[in-house]
Structure formats: structure tokens, C-alpha cells
Amino acid sequence: MADHFQLRLVESHMLAPTVRHLSFERADGQPLAFVPGQFLQVHFHYDDGTATKRSYSVGTVGDGSSPVQRVEIAVSYVEGGAATKLLGELPISGLIDASGPYGRFCLQDTDTHPRYLLMATGTGVTPYRAMLPRFEKLLAAGGREVVLLYGARNETELLYGEEFEAFAQSHPGFTFHGCLSRQPRAVPRPHDRNGHVQNVLAELQPHADRDIAYLCGNPNMVDAAFTALQEFGLPVKQIRREKYVSSR
Numbered sequence: 001m002a003d004h005f006q007l008r009l010v011e012s013h014m015l016a017p018t019v020r021h022l023s024f025e026r027a028d029g030q031p032l033a034f035v036p037g038q039f040l041q042v043h044f045h046y047d048d049g050t051a052t053k054r055s056y057s058v059g060t061v062g063d064g065s066s067p068v069q070r071v072e073i074a075v076s077y078v079e080g081g082a083a084t085k086l087l088g089e090l091p092i093s094g095l096i097d098a099s100g101p102y103g104r105f106c107l108q109d110t111d112t113h114p115r116y117l118l119m120a121t122g123t124g125v126t127p128y129r130a131m132l133p134r135f136e137k138l139l140a141a142g143g144r145e146v147v148l149l150y151g152a153r154n155e156t157e158l159l160y161g162e163e164f165e166a167f168a169q170s171h172p173g174f175t176f177h178g179c180l181s182r183q184p185r186a187v188p189r190p191h192d193r194n195g196h197v198q199n200v201l202a203e204l205q206p207h208a209d210r211d212i213a214y215l216c217g218n219p220n221m222v223d224a225a226f227t228a229l230q231e232f233g234l235p236v237k238q239i240r241r242e243k244y245v246s247s248r
């Protein structure tokens with residue numbers, strides 16, 4: 001159930017040239033209960049006093065089942081963006097109004113498909129970071145495979161790339177494909193792919209009997225991947241989507 005609270009900024013750094021990682025705590029000292037995959041809304045006012053809000057996926061890696069003390073988000077720079085400015089200029093200890101958690105872009109206990117196909121561009125990878133402890137449990141139970149296709153123009157834009165690489169190395173059922181559309185890595189990793197995420201799909205041969213897909217981030221990518229997965233025969237109920245549409 002959604003709650004309203006203030007968040008206090010405790011840490012902020014650039015994750016990539018145009019993406020900032022922000023780490024908050026609730027000002028009331030309470031932990032945040034959320035299901036990995038959910039998002040928060042940040043509430044603020046334009047200069048003319050009009051109230052507005054923006055959504056951000058929670059990226060905190062907790063234990064996957066209990067509330068977290070840190071509320072981590074990744075914010076992509078948008079030219080002239082009101083929330084971009086607010087969050088980019090927020091000082092350490094600065095407060096913002098927020099509410100949440102919201103959304104149903106979450107893993108379902110009822111899903112029994114053997115392979116999870118996760119696709120993301122940009123900050124759309126954030127919910128999958130939060131889901132890592134859930135994937136750890138799924139993989140430990142056996143009989144499952146998780147494949148993350150993460151699209152970026154170059155390696156500097158692979159947010160949390162080292163964390164996903166490390167998770168893949170310590171969890172053999174998890175494969176991380178960095179899909180680089182403009183510039184390959186200086187030192188390529190074994191699972192790197194060149195091109196857009198949806199182009200790498202064919203290599204994985206998605207199949208309705210095997211796959212459940214999660215798509216998150218840029219709406220154009222989500223729509224293109226949704227169409228491609230349907231062409232491979234996946235029914236709509238096996239394709240979960242979170243589009244980072246502008247909420248103005």
C-alpha cells in the first residue's frame with residue numbers, strides 16, 4: 001500500500017556521464033517496504049506553484065523480502081527536465097517529498113517458466129538490480145535460468161555493469177549480455193553483444209513454453225521488444241512491461 005513520506009539524501013554520485021545514483025533514507029527513520037521492481041514517486045512544484053510528480057524505480061539491493069533502510073534510485077539526465085534539475089541540485093541532507101511504493105513490474109511466485117528474459121535500456125536496468133536477491137533464491141532452487149539483455153551505446157553507459165557481471169560470475173544460471181549499439185568495449189567480455197537489445201533476441205530463440213519476459217526502460221525499446229517477442233509466439237501474459245514515459 002502506498003505511503004507518503006519525506007526522503008533525506010545521504011549520498012549521490014555519477015554512475016555514468018549522464019546518470020546520477022542517489023541514495024536516500026526516510027526522514028522519519030522508518031525502513032521502506034517495497035517489492036523489487038516497484039517504483040516511487042517524487043512530488044514537487046514547478047516555479048509557478050503547480051504540483052507535479054515523477055516516477056523512479058527503486059534500485060536498492062536488499063534481501064529481497066524485508067524493508068530496506070536505503071532508498072536508491074538512478075536518474076537519467078533530461079535536458080530542461082524539472083525533476084532532473086531538482087534531484088541533480090539536491091544537497092546532501094536535502095529533503096524531498098515522496099510516495100510509494102507503486103507498480104506491478106515484479107516477479108510472481110506463480111510463474112513457473114524455466115527462463116527469465118530480462119531486457120532493459122538505460123536506467124531501466126534498476127529494477128533488475130533490486131531483484132538480484134530474488135533471482136539468487138530462484139536459481140538456488142534449481143531448474144531456472146535468467147538472461148539479462150542490457151542495451152547501451154557504449155560501456156560507460158552500462159549502469160551497475162560491474163555488479164551484474166559479478167553476479168553472473170558467482171551464479172552460473174545468470175547470464176549478463178551487455179548489448180553495445182555504438183562502440184564495443186575496449187576489452188570485450190565473453191557475453192558482450194554488438195547491436196540493439198531486440199536484435200540479440202533472435203539468438204536466444206524465445207519460446208512460449210520456456211520464457212517469461214520483462215521489459216523496462218525506453219518506451220520505443222519496450223514496444224519493439226514486445227512486438228518481437230509476440231512474433232516469437234510469447235503470449236501477452238508472459239511479457240511484463242514498465243515504460244519510462246514522461247509523466248508531465
Ligand SMILES: Cc1cc2nc3c(=O)[nH]c(=O)nc-3n(C[C@H](O)[C@H](O)[C@H](O)COP(=O)(O)OP(=O)(O)OC[C@H]3O[C@@H](n4cnc5c(N)ncnc54)[C@H](O)[C@@H]3O)c2cc1C
Nearest residue numbers: 054055056057074075076078081082083084123244245246
Ligand atoms: C514507472 C516509471 C518509472 C520510471 N523510473 C525511472 C528511473 O528509474 N530513472 C529515470 O531516470 N527515469 C525514470 N522514469 C522517468 C521519470 O519519471 C521522468 O519522466 C524523467 O526523469 C524526466 O523527468 P524530468 O522532470 O527531468 O523531465 P520533464 O520536465 O518531465 O521533461 C523535460 C522535457 O524532456 C522530455 N523528456 C522527458 N523524459 C524524457 C526522456 N526520458 N528522454 C527524452 N526526453 C524526455 C519531455 O517530454 C520534456 O519535453 C520513470 C517513469 C515511469 C513512468
